[in-house]
Amino acid sequence: MASQHKPTWRWLLVLALVFVAVFTSTRYFIANDIVSGNSMAPTLQSNQRLISIKHHPPKRFDIVVLTEPVAPHTLFIKRVIGLPGDTIKMANDHLWINGKRSMSLISTQVLPKKELAQAQPTKTFTTDFSLATLKATHTTKVPAGQYFVMGDNRLVSYDSRGFGFVPKANIESVVLWRYWPITQMRGF
DSSP states (O other), X not given: OOOOSOOHHHHHHHHHHHHHXXXXXXXXXEXXXXXXXXXXXXXXXXXXXXXXXXXXXXXXXXXXEEEOSSSTTOEEEEEEEEOTTOOEEEETTEEEETTEEOOOSOSTTSSXXXXXXXXXXXXXXXXXXXXXXXXXXXSSSOOTTEEEEEOSSTTTOOSHHHHOOEEGGGEEEEEXXXXXXXXXXXXX
């Protein structure tokens, strides 16, 4: 009677190939990130876990993981606001991109008005600025090959308003999915 079990070496080969495939994809194509801090609140909170894809060109309003230009060993999670060639302006808590008012995801709807009033009772959610007036950017347009990023919690976020434009090479990955906590799973 012939054995109905595949030889052990075949199972070991399959297991080895699966391991190599998983290792390769997580090393070169997929990132597993943990949120630290509240600069993206309430969209993202500390200790939430994210899956992001590497080598994927970011689009406007994508959430990205980036290497901070001033401290190259520090990873930040921010939202892409300005693409190469864009003009960016914030006036009276309204985002203007290329002269058009944006219906962006980062508006005063991000924080409830009550919470905003408690945080800064006499100020706007975002200080008015244009790229030309920011000390960190000091130009009228986002340069080629660079991006302008901001945190959703603009009251506390350290972002392109402080450290300037982010070179494309500093964008590590684009966030696709929050998987932890399970009760807050969602795609982006």
